[in-house]
Amino acid sequence: MLKLYGSTTSPFVRRIRIWLANTQHEFVNLQIFAEQDREALIVKNPTMKIPMLEDEMDGKSQVIYDSRVIYRYLTDKFADPALSWEQENQLTLIDSANDSLVQMFILSNSDIQADEDKLFFKLQKERVNAVLVQLNEQVDSGLFSSWNYPSVCLYCLIDWIEFRKLHNMQGLTSLLEFHDENSQRIEVTATDPR
Numbered sequence: 001m002l003k004l005y006g007s008t009t010s011p012f013v014r015r016i017r018i019w020l021a022n023t024q025h026e027f028v029n030l031q032i033f034a035e036q037d038r039e040a041l042i043v044k045n046p047t048m049k050i051p052m053l054e055d056e057m058d059g060k061s062q063v064i065y066d067s068r069v070i071y072r073y074l075t076d077k078f079a080d081p082a083l084s085w086e087q088e089n090q091l092t093l094i095d096s097a098n099d100s101l102v103q104m105f106i107l108s109n110s111d112i113q114a115d116e117d118k119l120f121f122k123l124q125k126e127r128v129n130a131v132l133v134q135l136n137e138q139v140d141s142g143l144f145s146s147w148n149y150p151s152v153c154l155y156c157l158i159d160w161i162e163f164r165k166l167h168n169m170q171g172l173t174s175l176l177e178f179h180d181e182n183s184q185r186i187e188v189t190a191t192d193p194r
């Protein structure tokens with residue numbers, strides 16, 4: 001039995017929820033900043049980040065951290081084809097923007113305002129801008145035209161940016177069109193954090 005631990009708002013969790021839409025699994029919804037859930041999480045996962053997957057089979061339990069590794073575990077378990085190097089790079093682009101935005105989101109929830117003169121914010125802003133421009137070009141060239149795992153991850157990133165109002169998406173028209181085109185999928189609406 002597959003158990004996915006996460007939250008309903010995390011873009012990293014949502015990609016796995018969407019990917020598992022047609023696979024039987026249990027979703028354990030955690031409040032990762034609440035004391036009780038932190039205590040439960042740390043026992044199994046000292047990184048204290050979500051998603052985390054637990055696979056129980058033949059009386060044994062396998063815990064997997066990190067969405068990227070979870071995807072690889074599922075690929076292996078269900079004998080799905082591995083990602084190409086181009087797709088791995090797409091994931092790295094998506095993850096790097098996603099990580100920078102998560103860090104800045106946590107800082108803003110800590111009442112630390114983004115000051116673009118400060119090195120930390122300058123680095124994250126530059127990365128997010130450059131990555132989104134590159135992803136916009138890739139969508140434009142048709143590299144995200146099938147609904148595969150990188151497309152799911154890209155959708156979750158863009159939708160989270162819009163949901164949390166994290167970046168001005170004006171001008172990134174291919175990304176916005178990609179978002180619109182996929183927004184009515186059943187697994188997408190079923191995992192909408194709003």
Ligand SMILES: N[C@@H](CCC(=O)N[C@@H](CS)C(=O)NCC(=O)O)C(=O)O
Pocket residue numbers: 010011012013032048049050051065066067068102
């Ligand atoms: N590389 C990780 C990133 C996961 C991640 O950053 N998750 C966020 C939620 S969106 C988290 O758990 N943050 C908790 C923290 O930073 O303390 C993955 O792909 O799973």
